[in-house]
Amino acid sequence: xxxxxxxxxxxxxxxxxxxxxFLLCGLLVPACASEPWRIWLLRSVPYPVLIxxxxxxxxxxxxxxxxxxxxxxxxxRFSRVLLYCLIxxxxxATVSAIRALFSPQSFTRAENWRFFCPMLFSALWFTAIQSFxxxxxxxxxxxxxxxxxxxxxxxxxxxxxxxxxxxxxxxHIGTVDSLARDGGTLPAIKAGVFYLALGMLLMxxxxxxxxxxxxxxxxxxxxxxxxxxxxxxxxxxMKNPAFLYHGAVTDAILIEFAFCALVCIIVSTIKGGGxxxxxxxxxxGQN
Numbered sequence: 001x002x003x004x005x006x007x008x009x010x011x012x013x014x015x016x017x018x019x020x021x022f023l024l025c026g027l028l029v030p031a032c033a034s035e036p037w038r039i040w041l042l043r044s045v046p047y048p049v050l051i052x053x054x055x056x057x058x059x060x061x062x063x064x065x066x067x068x069x070x071x072x073x074x075x076x077r078f079s080r081v082l083l084y085c086l087i088x089x090x091x092x093a094t095v096s097a098i099r100a101l102f103s104p105q106s107f108t109r110a111e112n113w114r115f116f117c118p119m120l121f122s123a124l125w126f127t128a129i130q131s132f133x134x135x136x137x138x139x140x141x142x143x144x145x146x147x148x149x150x151x152x153x154x155x156x157x158x159x160x161x162x163x164x165x166x167x168x169x170x171x172h173i174g175t176v177d178s179l180a181r182d183g184g185t186l187p188a189i190k191a192g193v194f195y196l197a198l199g200m201l202l203m204x205x206x207x208x209x210x211x212x213x214x215x216x217x218x219x220x221x222x223x224x225x226x227x228x229x230x231x232x233x234x235x236x237x238m239k240n241p242a243f244l245y246h247g248a249v250t251d252a253i254l255i256e257f258a259f260c261a262l263v264c265i266i267v268s269t270i271k272g273g274g275x276x277x278x279x280x281x282x283x284x285g286q287n
Contacts, residue, residue, distance in 0.1 A: 007062060011144040014057035015137060022050040040122040047129040054136050058144075069140060072149070073210030080209075084217030085224070087267060091260040092225045096245075099252060106247040107230075119240040123227045131220040138168050139203055139215050147207075157207045161200040168199030194253050198222075201261050205268055218264065 005013070025046040033039045058064040067076045100107045114120075142164055147156060169176075172195045176188045202215035231241040 008145050010061050011058075011141060014054065014061060015141045015145070018050055018053040018057060019137070021053050022046045025049045035118070037118040037122040040119075040126050044122075044126045044129060047126075047133045050133045051129065051136060054133075054141065070216075071211030071213065072143075076211060077213055080211075080213035081217040081220075084214040084264060084267075085221035086217075087264060088218045088221035088260055089225050089229075091263050092222070092256065093229065095252070095256045095259055096230050103247065106245055108244050108246065110241055110244050113240060113242050115242075117240070120228070123240050124224075127223045127227050128220060131223050132216060134171075135202070135212060135216050135219055138164055138171070138199060139206055139212055142167060143203070143206070157204060160207060161204040164203035165196040165199035168202075169195040171195075190253055194257055197254075197257060197261070201264070205264065208268065214264065214268065 023046075029042055029045045033042060055066055055069070058069055059066075068074075070076050096107075143160060146160055146163065169192055172191075176192045176195070202218060205214040205218075206212045227239045227241065229241055230243045230245060231239050232245050
């Protein structure tokens with residue numbers, strides 16, 4: 001079907017078709033249930049469809065196995081996903097604890113929170129597949145459409161990171177618009193800058209390391225922390241956080257992000273993730 005179409009165009013078509021299937025599935029599976037955890041499970045149905053369609057299109061049209069898709073430079077490491085997930089969660093917990101010391105009245109224990117409950121399973125399932133599917137679209141897919149190899153040169157890294165950040169921020173325009181209506185222009189700007197910066201960081205780390213493990217781990221860790229540990233008291237999303245924050249959502253969001261991002265960049269530098277692709281080429285040359 002795609003034999004005479006350039007690879008980048010094939011990726012663009014595959015992403016478009018996958019998103020169409022995702023939207024159609026969302027329309028065919030309405031989230032109508034009495035319990036919140038059942039609603040979450042129903043809402044999560046389109047995401048496996050999105051993931052499966054992208055993997056299927058890439059395997060059939062481009063002969064790209066999932067391991068090569070997620071780590072173009074070779075050697076996908078699930079341990080790296082867990083590492084960056086834990087780092088991000090620990091950083092968020094550290095900043096939240098410091099904020100709680102200076103403003104304890106802004107934090108309360110959630111009244112209906114239960115750890116071992118159906119909502120826990122729903123949150124873990126939904127957060128994992130949502131984060132992974134978004135990374136397939138905003139990082140993996142965008143990279144495949146715009147770049148030829150990984151790691152990319154510095155100039156290409158900047159362009160790809162900026163494009164990823166802009167697309168990621170545009171996808172969350174609903175959240176930014178909601179903050180603009182409820183809290184004014186400044187909170188909306190802060191939220192927009194946060195999504196832009198987060199999207200840029202995730203793509204930059206991926207390009208530097210030659211794989212998308214860090215992006216997947218950070219995205220999952222960030223959403224998991226909001227879903228199960230600490231969330232804004234005014235959030236309309238159905239989650240199961242242990243604590244609620246009653247202050248302004250965007251007061252410290254950029255400082256929080258800057259701290260988490262700095263730690264991840266330091267870890268990435270220490271681990272030397274950017275040399276994975278070079279090592280692969282050196283090994284191939286020796287063979």
